[in-house]
Amino acid sequence: MTARVSKWPGVELSAADLLDGKVTQTRFRPDAKYAWSAGEAMSRFLEELQKGRLIARTCNSCDRILFPPRMFCEECFRPTDAWRYIHDTGTIETFSISYLDQDAKRIRDPILVGVVSLDGASPKMGMMHYFGEMTKDEIRIGMRVKAAWKPPEEREGSVLDIRYFRPLKKGER
Amino acid sequence: MRKVGVIGAGMTLFRRRLQETGKEMCFEAAKMALDSAGLTRADVDAVINGTAPDAFDGVHMKGEYLLDGCGGYRKPYTRVFTGGGTGVLSSIAGWWHVASGLADVALVVNEEKMSSCQPHPQSVFGHIWDPILDRPLKPNLVWIFAMEMNRYMHVHGVKKEDIARVAVKNKRNAVGHPCAQLADPNITVDDVLNSEVMAWPVQRLDISPPSDGASAIVLASEDFIRRRRIKDRAWMSGVGWCIDSTMWTDRDLYFPEYVARAAKQAYKLAKISDPRRQIDFAEPYDPFDYKELHHLEGLLLAKKGEAPVLTREGVTERDGDLPVCPSGGLLGVGNPIAATMGMKIGELFWQLTGQAGKRQIPHEVHTGVSQAWGDLMQYGCVVVMSA
Numbered sequence: 168m169t170a171r172v173s174k175w176p177g178v179e180l181s182a183a184d185l186l187d188g189k190v191t192q193t194r195f196r197p198d199a200k201y202a203w204s205a206g207e208a209m210s211r212f213l214e215e216l217q218k219g220r221l222i223a224r225t226c227n228s229c230d231r232i233l234f235p236p237r238m239f240c241e242e243c244f245r246p247t248d249a250w251r252y253i254h255d256t257g258t259i260e261t262f263s264i265s266y267l268d269q270d271a272k273r274i275r276d277p278i279l280v281g282v283v284s285l286d287g288a289s290p291k292m293g294m295m296h297y298f299g300e301m302t303k304d305e306i307r308i309g310m311r312v313k314a315a316w317k318p319p320e321e322r323e324g325s326v327l328d329i330r331y332f333r334p335l336k337k338g339e340r
Numbered sequence: 341m342r343k344v345g346v347i348g349a350g351m352t353l354f355r356r357r358l359q360e361t362g363k364e365m366c367f368e369a370a371k372m373a374l375d376s377a378g379l380t381r382a383d384v385d386a387v388i389n390g391t392a393p394d395a396f397d398g399v400h401m402k403g404e405y406l407l408d409g410c411g412g413y414r415k416p417y418t419r420v421f422t423g424g425g426t427g428v429l430s431s432i433a434g435w436w437h438v439a440s441g442l443a444d445v446a447l448v449v450n451e452e453k454m455s456s457c458q459p460h461p462q463s464v465f466g467h468i469w470d471p472i473l474d475r476p477l478k479p480n481l482v483w484i485f486a487m488e489m490n491r492y493m494h495v496h497g498v499k500k501e502d503i504a505r506v507a508v509k510n511k512r513n514a515v516g517h518p519c520a521q522l523a524d525p526n527i528t529v530d531d532v533l534n535s536e537v538m539a540w541p542v543q544r545l546d547i548s549p550p551s552d553g554a555s556a557i558v559l560a561s562e563d564f565i566r567r568r569r570i571k572d573r574a575w576m577s578g579v580g581w582c583i584d585s586t587m588w589t590d591r592d593l594y595f596p597e598y599v600a601r602a603a604k605q606a607y608k609l610a611k612i613s614d615p616r617r618q619i620d621f622a623e624p625y626d627p628f629d630y631k632e633l634h635h636l637e638g639l640l641l642a643k644k645g646e647a648p649v650l651t652r653e654g655v656t657e658r659d660g661d662l663p664v665c666p667s668g669g670l671l672g673v674g675n676p677i678a679a680t681m682g683m684k685i686g687e688l689f690w691q692l693t694g695q696a697g698k699r700q701i702p703h704e705v706h707t708g709v710s711q712a713w714g715d716l717m718q719y720g721c722v723v724v725m726s727a
Contacts, residue, residue, distance in 0.1 A: 170690075170697030171376075175518050175519050176353065176365075177360060177519075177553070178358060178359040179356075179358060180355075180358065180359050180455075182356075182357070209472050209473075212472075233590075235587065235589070260592070260593075261487045261490045261491035261494070261593060262487065263486030263490060263539045263540060263542070264537075264539065264540035265483060265486065266537055266538060266539065267480045267482055267538050268478070268480065269466055269478040269479065269480055270459070270460060270462055270463045271462035271480065271482075277540075280477065280479075280483055280487075281487055282487060282589050289590075291590060292587075294589050295487075297477065303540075308491070325476050326472070326476050326477065327476050
């Protein structure tokens with residue numbers, strides 16, 4: 168077919184055609200707002216964050232310590248069994264040095280972001296977070312890190328109660 | 341299960357912005373696919389629409405909105421949606437309509453109009469993240485690719501040059517594609533390596549940008565194909581799909597296990613025991629250059645860490661032993677998410693029926709595999725097609 172068709176449908180527009188109103192168009196700006204109840208597992212998780220602690224759930228069937236915590240094990244498909252505190256230290260599994268903000272706008276000072284697997288949870292289980300107190304040239308996969316918590320009075324029960332993960336200092340646990 | 345063949349395909353131009361509405365694009369692609377199969381809408385028993393997040397078009401429940409353009413009016417009609425995976429999953433949905441015996445002819449129409457979202461569709465991509473764990477960090481979708489690419493590079497010691505070769509190959513392959521948005525006959529590895537850093541290790545030319553476009557295919561049963569004496573057909577000999585957990589920070593991102601599971605399902609159905617030997621060419625999902633490598637390994641067409649070596653040695657070039665993305669892929673033709681079916685399923689059909697024109701693989705090919713990927717680094721779907 169591609170060899171037999173000579174005209175392919177579609178009329179290309181430039182950004183100016185659209186944004187400067189050179190083509191007939193219509194516009195709309197949605198104003199949707201949401202409030203989520205955090206549910207059973209995440210409510211406890213967020214309360215513990217406010218206290219400066221990370222918590223997981225255990226599954227006695229597969230013997231995993233599940234983080235982020237959940238009330239059911241997706242593998243065994245049964246309710247999880249108990250709460251278990253884990254450590255606020257871990258290892259950088261992967262990272263990015265981002266020059267893009269949420270809307271794909273360019274930023275000058277890059278955001279260091281990635282996945283940290285946490286000590287005390289089952290292997291490779293962790294969370295996405297920012298990294299700080301290190302430069303883009305210092306960050307590396309395998310680096311040992313520790314949560315830098317906001318002062319207790321500033322915490323509000325959010326993953327942002329951890330400001331970022333910073334390099335683990337010598338002798339520190 | 342009945343044998344199912346692809347008997348027609350069509351697509352619009354892929355461009356950053358098209359004047360046509362989503363419905364109009366669907367109509368153009370669907371009409372072209374029906375014309376190429378020599379059928380009319382009256383021959384169609386069921387219609388499947390594939391289209392990704394509603395937020396891009398800005399029309400909620402857009403399956404219903406696109407209905408008339410898809411030719412689904414007053415017929416059994418279903419929208420399927422698995423993020424980027426929709427580009428191949430919708431054809432699998434078409435397959436199950438025909439394979440089951442429910443329909444003799446199914447029309448599959450995929451659409452994406454990403455230009456409507458202002459100033460950039462990236463803003464609404466933010467809504468795919470978990471509202472409690474991820475969204476407070478104000479994530480950008482490019483981050484997930486950057487994190488996955490970095491992990492893949494780290495585990496196998498892959499160099500950025502070897503990843504950049506994929507972007508060069510696909511943008512050059514797209515030169516022969518009449519719908520291509522991003523074809524570039526002169527692009528070099530240095531161009532990719534010197535392009536703007538977006539979210540390291542991802543640079544501008546590692547990415548396929550947003551596009552508008554639509555594509556369509558027509559599927560029919562073996563009986564129908566015989567009865568109507570349809571010459572141009574390629575059989576869908578295997579299908580598979582699989583999704584991993586939403587808890588993406590709990591798995592090692594270096595290998596897409598869910599793609600491997602989907603591939604094994606498809607290969608079993610297609611009676612393929614040695615994919616590297618029995619598959620002649622591939623159209624893996626390539627929204628980013630490293631994804632082609634990642635997916636070749638997931639499709640078991642390369643060992644873990646071997647895909648960059650095959651690329652460097654020219655094995656995946658159009659005239660190589662295993663041509664990969666001879667269409668030009670998403671990197672070369674464009675990335676209107678679900679509509680990439682035009683390169684994934686459409687290209688397999690055109691290659692296997694000798695209609696790919698300038699993109700035709702120079703040696704004879706009998707079996708191809710295509711794959712798409714989507715959701716939050718979770719979803720793989722695979723289709724094997726044979727001449």
